[in-house]
Amino acid sequence: MEQDSLSLYGVALASRLIIGTAQYPSPAILAKAITAAKAEVVTVSLRRESGASRAGENFWSLIREFGVRVLPNTAGCRTVKEAVTTAQMAREVFDTPWIKLEVIGEEDTLQPDVFGLVEAASILARDGFHVFPYTTEDLVVAEKLLGAGCEVLMPWGAPIGSGRGLNNPYGLRALRAHFPNVPLIVDAGIGTPSHAATAMELGYDAVLLNTAIAKAGDPAAMARAFALAVEAGRLGRLADPIEPRDMASPSTPVIGRAFTDLARA
């Protein structure tokens, strides 16, 4: 099969599984999970320096050893100003124009504040950032994000960390159909490999997840399971699946079946 690569802001990637780096039991297990997932992109964040632990320094050297591309986030930001400042800080530290833009609008669901998101995306895109907006499946918001300069959209599957999978497959399908040429990544809410496979079968270009791997009993095994599921879902999509139907349709030929001339008891 010919090379099926994904292009995000002009960067070609073979892997369609992007994973988060948080919540792992240990740095060693995180390292195993990155390898097992065959991830080429991982998400990272910025947090307040605490001084003594040098935790940030140790984490950053581990990620650099892997040579993976990083996608810094603005996780937890609740205003446009917080998100824009965090993005600017991330660009300097991680030396990348890529930013996973989160502007959180609601505490219980961690739902994006789509109004703030569009505003922040516009500011950042004008400033040369390559924005990956964490958004909903809303078509109008999607259109405005693209108008603001985003070349990739990342609709949620379900609330962050919930593991509920794809809450609105209809909405995700509509988004895919509406923007056939925009790279679309399901970000957040994925719980099991079958959720990831379903997202890929819907035609999504990639899947981004963290908790489902990090909090699994065996994160490295789960990372591999997700890698296989994403690949299977992608192959299934490209192979043009059959349409579902309401009634049975025999797969074994009917002609030539034995006993057809005998009366049934």
Add this chain to the structure above:
Amino acid sequence: MRIKINGEARDVTATTLAALLRELDYEDLTVATALNQAFVRKTDRNRAHLRDGDAVEILTPRQGG
């Protein structure tokens, strides 16, 4: 001078952001800085003067989702 560093009030002698990082012994760490919620580039820290009551953020790479 009393300023807030990462949310905690602290007395410092430094009068610029660059001097503050030296005072905190953060000089060799990978950090990004903001002063009163505005990003300050590494190259601008010498010119970023601190005033009483300022809020400084010093951020470092961390795990993220």
